[in-house]
Amino acid sequence: xxxxxxxxxxxxxxxxxxxxxxxxxxxxxxxxxxxxxxxxxxxxxxxxxxxxxxxxxxxxxxxxxxxxxxxxxxxxxxxxxxxxxxxxxxxxxxxxxxxxxxxxxxxxxxxxxxxxxxxxxxxxxxxxxxxxxxxxxxxxxxxxxxxxxxxxxxxxxxxxxxxxxxxxxxxxxxxxxxxxxxxxxxxxxxxxxxxxxxxxxxxxxxxxxxxxxxxxxxxxxxxxxxxxxxxxxxxxxxxxxxxxxxxxxxxxxxxxxxxxxxxxx
Amino acid sequence: xxxxxxxxxxxxxxxxxxxxxxxxxxxxxxxxxxxxxxxxxxxxxxxxxxxxxxxxxxxxxxxxxxxxxxxxxxxxxxxxxxxxxxxxxxxxxxxxxxxxxxxxxxxxxxxxxxxxxxxxxxxxxxxxxxxxxxxxxxxxxxxxxxxxxxxxxxxxxxxxxxxxxxxxxxxxxxxxxxxxxxxxxxxxxxxxxxxxxxxxxxxxxxxxxxxxxxxxxxxxxxxxxxxxxxxxxxxxxxxxxxxxxxxxxxxxxxxxxxxxxxxxx
Amino acid sequence: xxxxxxxxxxxxxxxxxxxxxxxxxxxxxxxxxxxxxxxxxxxxxxxxxxxxxxxxxxxxxxxxxxxxxxxxxxxxxxxxxxxxxxxxxxxxxxxxxxxxxxxxxxxxxxxxxxxxxxxxxxxxxxxxxxxxxxxxxxxxxxxxxxxxxxxxxxxxxxxxxxxxxxxxxxxxxxxxxxxxxxxxxxxxxxxxxxxxxxxxxxxxxxxxxxxxxxxxxxxxxxxxxxxxxxxxxxxxxxxxxxxxxxxxxxxxxxxxxxxxxxxxx
Numbered sequence: 001x002x003x004x005x006x007x008x009x010x011x012x013x014x015x016x017x018x019x020x021x022x023x024x025x026x027x028x029x030x031x032x033x034x035x036x037x038x039x040x041x042x043x044x045x046x047x048x049x050x051x052x053x054x055x056x057x058x059x060x061x062x063x064x065x066x067x068x069x070x071x072x073x074x075x076x077x078x079x080x081x082x083x084x085x086x087x088x089x090x091x092x093x094x095x096x097x098x099x100x101x102x103x104x105x106x107x108x109x110x111x112x113x114x115x116x117x118x119x120x121x122x123x124x125x126x127x128x129x130x131x132x133x134x135x136x137x138x139x140x141x142x143x144x145x146x147x148x149x150x151x152x153x154x155x156x157x158x159x160x161x162x163x164x165x166x167x168x169x170x171x172x173x174x175x176x177x178x179x180x181x182x183x184x185x186x187x188x189x190x191x192x193x194x195x196x197x198x199x200x201x202x203x204x205x206x207x208x209x210x211x212x213x214x215x216x217x218x219x220x221x222x223x224x225x226x227x228x229x230x231x232x233x234x235x236x237x238x239x240x241x242x243x244x245x246x247x248x249x250x251x252x253x254x255x256x257x258x259x260x261x262x263x264x265x
Numbered sequence: 266x267x268x269x270x271x272x273x274x275x276x277x278x279x280x281x282x283x284x285x286x287x288x289x290x291x292x293x294x295x296x297x298x299x300x301x302x303x304x305x306x307x308x309x310x311x312x313x314x315x316x317x318x319x320x321x322x323x324x325x326x327x328x329x330x331x332x333x334x335x336x337x338x339x340x341x342x343x344x345x346x347x348x349x350x351x352x353x354x355x356x357x358x359x360x361x362x363x364x365x366x367x368x369x370x371x372x373x374x375x376x377x378x379x380x381x382x383x384x385x386x387x388x389x390x391x392x393x394x395x396x397x398x399x400x401x402x403x404x405x406x407x408x409x410x411x412x413x414x415x416x417x418x419x420x421x422x423x424x425x426x427x428x429x430x431x432x433x434x435x436x437x438x439x440x441x442x443x444x445x446x447x448x449x450x451x452x453x454x455x456x457x458x459x460x461x462x463x464x465x466x467x468x469x470x471x472x473x474x475x476x477x478x479x480x481x482x483x484x485x486x487x488x489x490x491x492x493x494x495x496x497x498x499x500x501x502x503x504x505x506x507x508x509x510x511x512x513x514x515x516x517x518x519x520x521x522x523x524x525x526x527x528x529x530x
Numbered sequence: 531x532x533x534x535x536x537x538x539x540x541x542x543x544x545x546x547x548x549x550x551x552x553x554x555x556x557x558x559x560x561x562x563x564x565x566x567x568x569x570x571x572x573x574x575x576x577x578x579x580x581x582x583x584x585x586x587x588x589x590x591x592x593x594x595x596x597x598x599x600x601x602x603x604x605x606x607x608x609x610x611x612x613x614x615x616x617x618x619x620x621x622x623x624x625x626x627x628x629x630x631x632x633x634x635x636x637x638x639x640x641x642x643x644x645x646x647x648x649x650x651x652x653x654x655x656x657x658x659x660x661x662x663x664x665x666x667x668x669x670x671x672x673x674x675x676x677x678x679x680x681x682x683x684x685x686x687x688x689x690x691x692x693x694x695x696x697x698x699x700x701x702x703x704x705x706x707x708x709x710x711x712x713x714x715x716x717x718x719x720x721x722x723x724x725x726x727x728x729x730x731x732x733x734x735x736x737x738x739x740x741x742x743x744x745x746x747x748x749x750x751x752x753x754x755x756x757x758x759x760x761x762x763x764x765x766x767x768x769x770x771x772x773x774x775x776x777x778x779x780x781x782x783x784x785x786x787x788x789x790x791x792x793x794x795x
Contacts, residue, residue: 004556006549012305012445013278013543016321019271019302020493023324026269026300030326034300035552035564040544043446044503056546059553059660061560072503075480125479127493130324180542181573214655215605228550228657238574238602277710278543279570281586284536285758287565288589291534295591299565308711309768337768340745390744392758395589 002063004033005137008053009069009129010041017127021067021134024120028138037066044072046097047159047249051177054100055229057088065137066101068092069129079153080113080132084146091133091140096159103161114150164188164255171255175204175247176231182240186253188232194257200224203254204234205245210258267328269298270402273318274334274394275306282392286332286399289385293403302331309337311362312424312514316442319365320494322353330402331366333357334394344418345378345397349411356398356405361424368426379415429453429520436520440469440512441496447505451518453497459522465489468519469499470510475523532593534563535667538583539599539659540571547657551597551664554650558668567596574602576627577689577779581707584630585759587618595667596631598622599659609683610643610662614676621663621670626689633691644680694718694785701785705734705777706761712770716783718762724787730754733784734764735775740788 005025011017018039025032037056041049049070057066071078071093079094085105091113092098102108113132116123118139123131136149164173164187173188184204193200193212202209202224212226213219216235222244227233234241234253241247270290276282283304290297302321306314314335322331336343336358344359350370356378357363367373378397381388383404388396401414429438429452438453449469458465458477467474467489477491478484481500487509492498499506499518506512535555541547548569555562567586571579579600587596601623609624615635621643622628632638643662646653648669653661666679694703694717703718714734723730723742732739732754742756743749746765752774757763764771764783771777 004560014303014305014307014317015444016302016317017444017493019300019317019321020324022300023321023326023329026298027324027326030269030298033556033560035549035556037546037549038544040542042544052544052546052549056549056553059550059557061553061557064553073480073482076482124493125491126481126498130493179545179547215603216656217603217606226655228547228654228660233656277570279568279572279582280709281567281582282709282758284565284567284582284586285589288586288591288594291563291565292589292591295534295563338745338747341747389758390756391746391763395758 002061002065003029003031003141004035004060004064005141006035006037006057006060006064006066007039008037008041008049008067009039010043010045010049011039011069013039017129020130024130024134025138028135029142032138032141041070044070046070046095048177050097050099050159053097054104057090057101058104060088062087064088065140066090067133067137068097069133070097071095071128074128075125080128081153081156082111082113082136082146082149084109084111089140089146091137093128094157096157098156099159099161102156102158109146110153110156111146112150112153115148118144118149162187164192169256173253173255175249175251175253178242178247178249182236182242183227184234184241184245184247184253185227185229186232186234188253188255190226190230190232192255199258201256201258202234203256204251205247207245209234267326267330268294268296268406269300269325269329270406271300271302271322271325271329271331272304273302273306273314273332274304275308275310275314276304276334278304282394285395289395289399290403293400294407297403297406306335309335311335311360313442315362315364315424318362319369322355322366323369325353327352329353330405331355332398332402333362334398335362336360336393339393340390345393346418346421347376347378347401347411347414349374349376354405354411356402358393359422361422364424364426367421367423374411375418375421376411377415377418380413383409383414427452429457434521438518438520440514440516440518443507443512443514447501447507448492449499449506449510449512449518450492450494451497451499453518453520455491455495455497457520464523466521466523467497467499468521469516470512472510474499532591532595533559533561533671534565534591534594535671536565536567536587536590536594536596537569538567538571538579538597539569540573540575540579541569541599543569547659550660554660554664555668558665559672562668562671571600574600576600576625578707580627580629580689583627584634587620587631588634590618592617594618595670596620597659597663597667598627599663600627601625601658604658605655610658611683611686612641612643612666612676612679614639614641619670619676621667623658624687626687629689629691632686632688639676640683640686641676642680642683645678648674648679692717694722699786703783703785705779705781705783708772708777708779712766712772713757714764714771714775714777714783715757715759716762716764718783718785720756720760720762722785729788731786731788732762732764733786734781735777737775739764
């Protein structure tokens with residue numbers, strides 16, 4: 001059992017919606033420790049929420065209950081699901097928002113939340129975060145078994161998670177997330193680099209970055225560096241790479257391995 | 266007794282003001298569980314805070330201590346008050362910010378916070394949130410009786426809460442809140458609808474919306490739907506109704522009951 | 531021992547970075563109470579973070595562990611330090627971000643965090659908040675002795691904290707912080723005023739403000755008032771002094787003592 005419950009939503013911080021969820025949780029489990037991962041996901045941006053939850057949740061203790069509510073289809077036929085994994089219990093709508101979690105935890109069990117015994121009544125049309133996900137999370141944190149919550153399901157909605165591709169001598173990756181500093185997080189992993197890490201160059205938006213940096217403060221105006229989620233990042237010294245490059249999600253990032261014996265200067 | 270204390274302010278999230286309140290509370294009651302409802306209320310917008318607190322607080326356990334600090338009159342003669350209700354204890358300035366709470370809990374008792382024994386000293390001119398409301402909340406959460414905090418008062422400042430009005434065959438309501446998704450929350454209740462829910466149309470900003478939707482994803486570009494606080498909402502599919510309509514608080518929303526036997530197509 | 535840990539960062543609230551730190555802390559000390567001071571410090575603005583932490587932290591119980599991560603030099607040779615004071619334990623990069631804390635607690639002991647036993651492994655190049663500061667904070671909150679964490683250091687980076695200067699009959703101060711309401715917080719203290727508080731005038735941006743106000747609601751369009759951190763503030767009634775004056779950090783603020791026996795009307 002684990003009294004920790006995290007929240008990831010697109011509710012923003014002005015309205016009372018996140019507060020309503022917390023009130024419902026604490027009404028069921030007054031000892032719950034509720035941790036906000038983010039309420040500033042862009043409205044209806046399922047992919048952004050999927051990435052944030054996928055990179056943040058592994059740092060929480062196993063058994064933590066993670067709730068994600070970015071749910072443009074609330075009130076339609078889309079299922080509400082629980083994903084049971086060895087690294088945590090994940091609650092959210094079946095719209096792909098758990099895709100990164102599923103990729104990292106392929107041995108999951110999925111359950112459709114159909115047992116209304118654990119819901120707040122009446123269930124509103126527009127706010128299952130408060131009326132289904134929050135009370136179910138609170139009951140899970142008190143030790144209710146996942147199997148109590150509904151039936152196992154096998155077919156789930158997933159987002160397409162793009163992997164980098166070898167094309168000739170290049171690895172073609174892309175920008176999968178842009179953080180608040182304007183750092184471009186790519187789908188190229190540190191393990192995609194050659195053994196001699198420095199013998200590479202990146203190309204993005206027509207700009208070429210030669211070699212790797214060891215800190216945001218070192219390197220030229222633009223730099224490439226292994227980021228904190230094991231993904232290669234394109235960053236700008238004391239600034240935003242995103243604004244300097246006019247970058248966007250999905251933009252191509254090329255990795256070229258250089259011959260270290262040749263002078264590329 | 267209840268160790269839960271919620272905060273609703275217009276302090277924003279960059280400055281340390283909310284943090285100062287939390288520090289003061291935890292210095293008095295280290296076991297307090299402090300829950301942020303919102304610190305992003307628009308500066309000095311008493312009406313917005315009143316609505317957010319009024320719709321969010323009912324979801325917390327009875328006995329929760331709710332603190333609201335949107336207080337442009339801090340340091341003037343305006344009273345600091347405690348509202349004791351069966352659904353919670355509410356602390357805030359006497360400027361109308363508790364109006365929705367009073368409407369929902371007409372059997373309240375109000376106490377002016379005059380007993381300086383429970384304040385932080387010295388009391389600043391500009392920050393009673395930290396120096397009066399926070400320490401009083403902490404003492405309440407430790408079981409101090411409301412009657413210890415000051416004298417009962419009977420006359421309180423209230424905001425005018427506009428109710429919809431019948432005009433001929435129409436019900437004339439208005440927009441009372443616009444949420445972060447751009448949904449227009451109205452003062453028309455689901456119970457104002459005719460028994461045959463679908464036999465209605467709404468008019469707002471010159472646009473007519475026929476019938477009700479059952480989800481944000483169904484219906485036309487603009488749709489009407491019963492929202493999560495039992496109020497009718499005008500929403501836009503995957504977008505912001507507020508920007509599509511250029512809507513503002515106080516804008517009229519008309520509800521017309523249609524004769525279900527007549528073809529309105 | 532104190533289970534309270536505060537966080538002050540420039541991570542913003544959309545990304546998962548603050549959440550990752552919380553996950554790491556709770557993995558080590560599940561009973562930690564984590565309080566956000568701010569995650570909305572302007573990116574890389576060390577001075578802003580220093581001020582926010584310096585004015586907020588004194589309101590927390592002694593022994594609280596305060597973590598500040600505004601760290602543009604992460605991954606370079608800059609040290610990671612612990613400042614041990616009678617008012618709390620402070621963790622952050624050695625880049626001046628603890629300057630206000632050091633000024634208020636001149637009897638501190640500083641320790642360079644060099645004992646990797648208390649770190650998360652592997653340590654990323656770009657996120658020592660998660661990999662060094664968060665786990666060290668968690669261990670401190672569980673009672674690990676500061677001396678276990680590394681070696682005492684004596685030379686630390688500090689920001690220049692400007693003090694007001696007498697120039698003839700004037701005291702020349704400056705704006706040191708602008709809060710979210712647009713109030714200009716100055717480095718002139720209430721104790722810099724003459725005994726007859728009212729016999730003063732302030733000049734800022736070519737505008738003269740005569741006398742002091744006792745509340746934000748009293749006084750002219752612009753007013754001067756002792757603020758909640760014992761600093762004189764320039765404010766605007768129901769508005770932003772910063773926008774009215776086009777003010778900026780470092781802008782001069784003059785204090786002139788008036789002869790109370792002369793009519794200055």
